[in-house]
Amino acid sequence: MKNSHSESYAAAGVDVTAGYEAVKRIKPMVESTYIPGVMGTLGGFGGMFAPDMAGMKKPVLVSGTDGVGTKLRLAQLMDKHDTIGIDCVAMCVNDIICGGAAPLFFLDYIACGKNDPVRIAEIVSGITEGCRQSECALVGGETAEHPGLMADDDYDVAGFSVGIVDEEKIIDGKKLAEGDALIGLASTGVHSNGFSLARKVLDVEHADLKSPMAELGGKSLGETLLTPTRIYVKAIKALLKDGVDIHAISHITGGGFYENVPRMMTEGLTARIELNSFPRLPIFDLIQKRGNIPERDMYNTFNMGIGMILAVPAHQAAQALEVLKAAGETVHQIGSVVKGDDGVALV
Template identity: 85%
Template sequence: MKNSHSESYAAAGVDVTAGYEAVKRIKPMVESTYIPGVMGTLGGFGGMFAPDMAGMKKPVLVSGTDGVGTKLKLAFLMDRHDTVGIDCVAMCVNDIVCGGAAPLFFLDYIACGKNDPGRIADIVSGITEGCRQAGCALVGGETAEMPGFYPVDEYDLAGFSVGMVDEEKIIDGKRLSQGDVLIGLPSTGVHSNGFSLVRKVFDVEHCDLKSPLDELGGKSLGDTLLTPTRIYVKAIQAVLKAGVDIKAVSHITGGGFYENVPRMMTEGLTARIELGSFPRLPIFDLIQKQGGIPERDMYNTFNMGLGMIFAVPASEAARAIDALKAAGETAYQVGSVVSGDAGVELV
């Protein structure tokens, strides 16, 4: 690449040498995520991974893809780009773990108006941190410089992950039964959903994002909203390693409780969730008050303090919570599975 430079392309707004500088900066971060199975290194045309399938009767690949959405607008306004990569990884691997799979590797896609190597390095630092939290490898990605399509100081971020699970250990909700217990794992905040509403409520382009607020425990609105999405891979794995029978899992993303919880239920069964069984984070009270948002709309848009819910037999609920506590995780018994076709009931 020493001889790669195009004056004509640079005049059109694309500096290929900036891309090479970005790769140079991110390479050590990418390699810090490598786990057994990674083949080659950054710079090839395709990321290679050789999975260890020892002990599996019928390995099944589970994939997930997602982006960060308009939460990126907050990153632009705050000029802080080192956390949104965690969101990107989280939105993919949290979906994968719902099926019982362990994520193996991740690839990112960054599209920008101008390739700023320092900013790209900040973004990738978050991606690599997310990969380390999820226990997967960042095996490749793409940075696309698109002048005239994106403003020079903006970008979009998306990703893709692949995991693996033995077919007989897939979590699909088919064995759910009345009386199963629902366990909730707390969120860190708004995560990466509902930001179109959040941005409208606070008029973020014109409000004070950086001053401390008493309602948020002294944190600023901007810092609170940029808090990265929690990654639940290791928490679910801790429960599975303890031998607990997880029957169904729901990642509480866009659409909140009313859209996501029914996705883990089977016909004739409903998740009854007790609203007082877990702490509701202050940011949601502030959003509701500022926007005059009805209670049901809040639970149909946001996670409200629970980022993941899973179902276990009642006889194994205490063991599941103990396994999570031993792993340094907080968990709440938030309800149960009952007869009915509502999908979810909040009581």
């Protein structure tokens, strides 16, 4: 690409040489995510991956796509761009693992007003960290300058991931039964959902984002809100490897408990969740207080401290808790599956 440049395109707001500089900066980070199956190198027209399907009777590909959402505004206000890539990966791979599929690879898309190679590298550093945490490879991506459509300092990040699972091992709720135990995996904070509401009630555009706050245990508001989404892939894989029969999984994302928990239930069964079985994180108390938000709306918007919920046979609950703790998760037994048609009941 030594001879690739266009003064006319640069004058219109798109500097292709800045794109080449960004690729040069991110290449070592991208290659650090490579796992067996990656083919080719960064810079090709398509990311190639050869999955190992040995031992699988009927491999099924599972895909997920998502973005970071308006949490990006916090990154811009804090001028901290090296963690939101983790959120982007997490929102995709946490969905994929709900079906029992192990993520294989990830691709990112970054749209920006002006290509700043240093900032792009910071963003991608978070994406590569998310890929390493989820044991998948970053096999490609795209950075696009949008002069006239976006301000110079503005950008958006989205991604796409593909995983694989043997059809007979898909987790789809068909094994759910009355009496199953519900295991909650703790979240790290707001994760990457509900930020339009959080930003509004906390008035982040004018708030002090960097000073320690007693209500947040001495952390600043900006630091708390930017805490990356927890990636649960390794923990779920550890459970499956240990022989825990996971009947259903729900990723608690946008829509909170009321929207996401029923998605893992089957007809005639309801998840009965005991709210006093897990601690609420201080950030949610602050959001509710500042916005005078009804309790139900909080649980219909945020994860409230639980980022993922698993349903397992009651006799395997202790085993599941032990394995998850060994995998580094903070976990709580938060309820059980009961008869009913509500999908979820918070008590």
